[in-house]
Amino acid sequence: MKEFELEPGEHIVKQVRKHWFLFLSGLLPYAILAIIPFALPKFLVFAPPLAHYATFFEYQTPLMRAAFGVWLLIIWTGAWGAFTRYFLNVWVLTNKRITTIKQRRFFYREVASLLLPRIQDVTTDVAGILPSLLGIGDIKVQSAGADVQFTMRGIPRPEQMRDLILKYVSTKPQTTNI
Amino acid sequence: MVDQPLQPFAPPFALFAQLHVPDTLSAGAAVTWALYIVSAFWALYTLVAIYHWLKYSHASWVAFPAIALHLFISFALMAYTLSGNAFSLTPYLP
Numbered sequence: 001m002k003e004f005e006l007e008p009g010e011h012i013v014k015q016v017r018k019h020w021f022l023f024l025s026g027l028l029p030y031a032i033l034a035i036i037p038f039a040l041p042k043f044l045v046f047a048p049p050l051a052h053y054a055t056f057f058e059y060q061t062p063l064m065r066a067a068f069g070v071w072l073l074i075i076w077t078g079a080w081g082a083f084t085r086y087f088l089n090v091w092v093l094t095n096k097r098i099t100t101i102k103q104r105r106f107f108y109r110e111v112a113s114l115l116l117p118r119i120q121d122v123t124t125d126v127a128g129i130l131p132s133l134l135g136i137g138d139i140k141v142q143s144a145g146a147d148v149q150f151t152m153r154g155i156p157r158p159e160q161m162r163d164l165i166l167k168y169v170s171t172k173p174q175t176t177n178i
Numbered sequence: 179m180v181d182q183p184l185q186p187f188a189p190p191f192a193l194f195a196q197l198h199v200p201d202t203l204s205a206g207a208a209v210t211w212a213l214y215i216v217s218a219f220w221a222l223y224t225l226v227a228i229y230h231w232l233k234y235s236h237a238s239w240v241a242f243p244a245i246a247l248h249l250f251i252s253f254a255l256m257a258y259t260l261s262g263n264a265f266s267l268t269p270y271l272p
Contacts, residue, residue, distance in 0.1 A: 069258045076255060087235065
């Protein structure tokens with residue numbers, strides 16, 4: 001881990017990212033944009049006043065092929081960037097603390113840690129039919145004292161994560177050399 | 179200036195002359211410049227993303243396959259744009 005150094009005796013228990021379904025949902029706009037050049041000529045045929053524009057989408061000509069290739073390159077790069085942001089957003093649970101790493105966009109990164117002994121309340125929230133079926137939910141961790149609240153939205157199986165956090169919260173903390 | 183009539187738009191020929199840009203830009207040159215600009219943006223974006231992968235992916239094994247996949251598909255699409263041949267992706271493209 002580059003953002004934080006593990007203390008002696010500390011180990012990573014679990015890393016959690018957003019549910020894959022939410023990631024794929026985020027890719028849907030890119031998929032629709034990628035399909036448009038294939039689908040549009042076929043739909044134009046069904047609209048007689050616009051049917052003659054279907055011949056515009058002849059990708060055998062160098063100019064249209066170049067435009068099509070550039071279109072796909074831009075969409076692919078955007079989708080890959082979305083995957084990059086998805087992968088770099090992560091919650092890390094160790095046996096001593098929770099660390100949340102938020103990569104909102106490139107060069108915009110938030111890293112925060114909460115020591116397990118300071119945790120007072122852990123709440124899970126699964127709302128809706130699809131989240132219930134797929135096991136997608138939010139988890140909120142409230143600390144004692146100051147109004148510090150960690151929230152991770154759209155994680156898989158939040159109940160298991162809550163139980164895991166509470167398991168390590170309830171274990172006797174080991175002494176550190178801090 | 180508000181009481182003067184609007185002037186029709188004219189390209190900045192004086193600036194073009196200083197930059198050695200011809201007054202009339204051919205379609206081929208416009209396409210070439212458009213491809214240069216897209217390539218420059220792609221390269222910059224890819225470099226920034228790779229920097230984030232290598233710096234922040236916590237030495238994950240996913241980083242290098244993800245970068246390699248991106249480069250492969252991007253170069254295939256660039257080759258398709260220029261020549262119509264996209265390596266192993268050619269059967270899936272028109």
